[in-house]
Amino acid sequence: xxxxxxVSAWRPRIPGVVEVFHAHFTEYAYPMHVHDAWTLLIVxxxxxxxDLDRHEHGTPLDxxxxxxxxxxxxxxxxxxxGFRKRVVYLDTSRLxxxxxxxxxxxxxxxxxxxxxxxxxxxxxxxxxxxxxxAESRLSLVGERLRGHLRRTATTAHRPDPVLARSLRxxxxxxxxxxxxxxxxxxxxxAHPAHLxxxxxxxxxxxxxxxxxxxxxxxxxxxxxxxxxxxEVASATGFYDQAHLTRHFKRLVGVTxxxxxxxxx
Numbered sequence: 001x002x003x004x005x006x007v008s009a010w011r012p013r014i015p016g017v018v019e020v021f022h023a024h025f026t027e028y029a030y031p032m033h034v035h036d037a038w039t040l041l042i043v044x045x046x047x048x049x050x051d052l053d054r055h056e057h058g059t060p061l062d063x064x065x066x067x068x069x070x071x072x073x074x075x076x077x078x079x080x081x082g083f084r085k086r087v088v089y090l091d092t093s094r095l096x097x098x099x100x101x102x103x104x105x106x107x108x109x110x111x112x113x114x115x116x117x118x119x120x121x122x123x124x125x126x127x128x129x130x131x132x133x134a135e136s137r138l139s140l141v142g143e144r145l146r147g148h149l150r151r152t153a154t155t156a157h158r159p160d161p162v163l164a165r166s167l168r169x170x171x172x173x174x175x176x177x178x179x180x181x182x183x184x185x186x187x188x189x190a191h192p193a194h195l196x197x198x199x200x201x202x203x204x205x206x207x208x209x210x211x212x213x214x215x216x217x218x219x220x221x222x223x224x225x226x227x228x229x230x231e232v233a234s235a236t237g238f239y240d241q242a243h244l245t246r247h248f249k250r251l252v253g254v255t256x257x258x259x260x261x262x263x264x
Contacts, residue, residue, distance in 0.1 A: 012125050016094040026082030030075040037089040039067035046083035050075040053104050064114050068103040086122045102149040114144045129239025133208035135181035139192040164202030175214045176237040216251045224263045229256040
């Protein structure tokens with residue numbers, strides 16, 4: 001079979017994310033190399049075989065692989081049809097350098113919850129305008145990774161209704177302009193992951209879902225006023241009309257254009 005290579009790479013506007021890289025390789029093998037960032041890797045098809053610190057490892061589909069910065073590794077297909085992978089490169093603001101040794105010892109993590117969350121993170125990173133969702137999902141991924149590396153058990157999180165209400169008031173005040181999770185955490189003096197958990201626990205909805213619901217609510221009113229979907233998108237804080245359409249259809253069941261045409 002001829003060697004096939006498909007790649008897609010970009011740098012999202014998310015603090016701590018150096019690069020996102022999606023690739024499909026059938027025969028290509030990486031030589032030994034290093035990164036100056038953490039490599040968070042999931043494989044969607046096939047499997048990857050690699051050496052890290054002179055030990056051989058593999059990445060089956062149910063595994064999340066975390067390769068530490070500055071530690072040499074390689075990579076090659078472990079199945080006849082190659083592999084399809086998704087990677088997020090994270091700087092040390094997301095994972096401390098003192099965790100490198102633990103990551104060298106146990107780079108492959110079999111954790112279905114973590115695997116699901118990393119997949120959801122990639123979905124959010126693929127859509128401009130969904131930065132709050134991506135930040136929220138990354139915060140929870142980072143929390144779970146640190147738990148694995150520090151070998152700490154997952155503990156129950158205590159409700160924090162006061163903090164949840166403060167975040168809701170901040171989101172209400174910034175429906176159009178939006179707010180990053182990093183800024184919200186700084187303004188409310190809370191850890192980002194705790195902020196997400198407190199809000200979700202209090203209201204049964206994640207902060208990014210709440211914000212998008214508020215924006216869609218405003219969009220509905222403007223569409224009924226006769227504004228075109230493109231105008232509505234910019235007036236309600238969406239990245240562009242496609243971003244509005246995706247969230248509008250998810251919440252209302254029809255596109256903004258069809259909703260507007262249905263008005264009386």
